[in-house]
Amino acid sequence: MATxxxxxxxxxATSRTARLLRHLDARLAAQGHEVIALDARTLPAEALLGADFTHPAIVRAAGLFDRADGVVIGTPIYKAAYSGLLKSLLDLLPQYALTGKTVLPLATGGSTAHVLAIDYALRPVLSSMGAAHILQGWFTLDSDIAVREDGTLALAPLPAEALAGIVDRFSAALHDRTASAVAARPAA
Structure with a gap:
């Protein structure tokens, strides 16, 4: 399967966005994909803010993007846009770091007023980075995400159902792209 x-x-550090992603990662892993988690907040601030393209942590992060067949990008929405931290990371990647990749943008926020931030703020950046296929993104209200005492995630029923379908479509798109790539390879 795909990476x-x-x-x-x-x-x-107590991000609903990250918890939501890890929850969805489990679904993708159960479908046979190799899932690699990257929390941008763990990257060195001095490298991100100083635009240090050569910092070993940034080089490793760029390598993870290069290795991936598909990328799920999750961000909280602040002031109608994706996070500055995500912007800093994306700015340090090669211009066409998403070339040939299937991308699923996801966002969380406190109000439905931010729903269009995926399409108007994040999608253009992902497109400019060469993404082969950007799936319809999904916005989840913070109030629909709860963290149980054991640290696991509980989603409200409607968002849970919608996100399951979106992740399944992302998985199918990855499968279609990897199957097409295998079929296009010359016979040995």
Whole structure:
């Protein structure tokens, strides 16, 4: 199956966005994909803010993007846009780091007023980075995400059902792209 890079652009250590991504990662892994999690907040601030393209942690992160067949990008929405942390990371990647990749953008936020941020703020950046296929993104209200005492995630029923379908479509798109790539290879 495909390799999926699951990127959280949240700066918070108790991030609902990151927990939501890890929840969805489990579904992708159960479908046979290799899932690699990357929390942008764990990257060195001095490298991100200083635009240090050569910092070993940034080089490793760029390598993870290069290795992935598909990328799930999750971000909280602040002031109608994706996080500055995610912007800093994306700015340090090669211009066409998403070339040939299937991308699923996801966002969380406190109000439905931010729903269009995926399409108007994040999608253009992903497209400019060469993404082969950007699936319809999904916005989840913070109030629909709860963390149980054991640390697991509980989603409200409607978002849970919708996200399951979106992740399944992403998985199918990855399968279709990897099957096409295998079929296009010359016979040995």
């Amino acid at each position: 999926v890079l699951s990127v959280s652009g949240s700066p918070s």
